[in-house]
Amino acid sequence: MRSMIWGFGLAILGMALCLAQPAAAKNYLCNQQFALCTSAPCIPQPGNPDISICVCDVQEGPNLATVACDTVQPSTDAAGVRTVYSQFALTQFEHGKKGLKCESGTPWSQCLNKICTVDPANPDKAICACDVVRTGEWQTAGGDCDAATCKTAYWSGALLADSKSNADFMMEQLKITKSPAEACPTPKP
Numbered sequence: 001m002r003s004m005i006w007g008f009g010l011a012i013l014g015m016a017l018c019l020a021q022p023a024a025a026k027n028y029l030c031n032q033q034f035a036l037c038t039s040a041p042c043i044p045q046p047g048n049p050d051i052s053i054c055v056c057d058v059q060e061g062p063n064l065a066t067v068a069c070d071t072v073q074p075s076t077d078a079a080g081v082r083t084v085y086s087q088f089a090l091t092q093f094e095h096g097k098k099g100l101k102c103e104s105g106t107p108w109s110q111c112l113n114k115i116c117t118v119d120p121a122n123p124d125k126a127i128c129a130c131d132v133v134r135t136g137e138w139q140t141a142g143g144d145c146d147a148a149t150c151k152t153a154y155w156s157g158a159l160l161a162d163s164k165s166n167a168d169f170m171m172e173q174l175k176i177t178k179s180p181a182e183a184c185p186t187p188k189p
Contacts, residue, residue: 027166027169028064029062032074036088039141042130043154044132053127053130064166065085072085086156090180098145102139107132108138109131111128111131111156139160
């Protein structure tokens with residue numbers, strides 16, 4: 001009887017886990033200083049292959065976060081260290097960068113909503129700690145359309161579906177009718 005109850009309990013738990021779906025991230029339009037990492041070069045953190053260190057551009061203006069804007073507010077501490085967060089914007093695409101599609105299994109850096117330190121020697125750049133990911137087809141504005149860099153670099157990027165939904169959200173919010181985000185040309189055999 002006890003094993004039957006135990007088995008029934010596991011079945012109920014299994015069904016509950018199957019029914020529980022992760023909530024889709026909600027997008028927020030923020031307007032503040034942020035780090036833009038859409039084309040950022042990254043390297044694995046020494047001693048921790050799950051984190052990458054990325055050098056991103058510091059910008060001011062409208063951007064996308066998937067957490068409430070007040071949780072990713074820039075700040076300066078008592079020692080004068082400036083902190084910003086990595087957010088998404090279309091800026092680099094508006095300046096001619098193109099989206100490089102990379103295969104699942106190649107390493108990339110997920111930087112959205114990650115904390116960054118503004119470089120005191122160059123306030124136009126921020127150093128961000130991002131998550132290393134090796135699953136899912138992804139896209140980056142880095143790599144200058146060279147697909148070989150997908151296997152060797154740890155570019156800041158996003159899953160293909162997230163890239164599209166982020167761009168669509170920004171276009172809708174900013175009332176942009178034609179997307180500035182273009183894909184890299186397909187390599188010829």
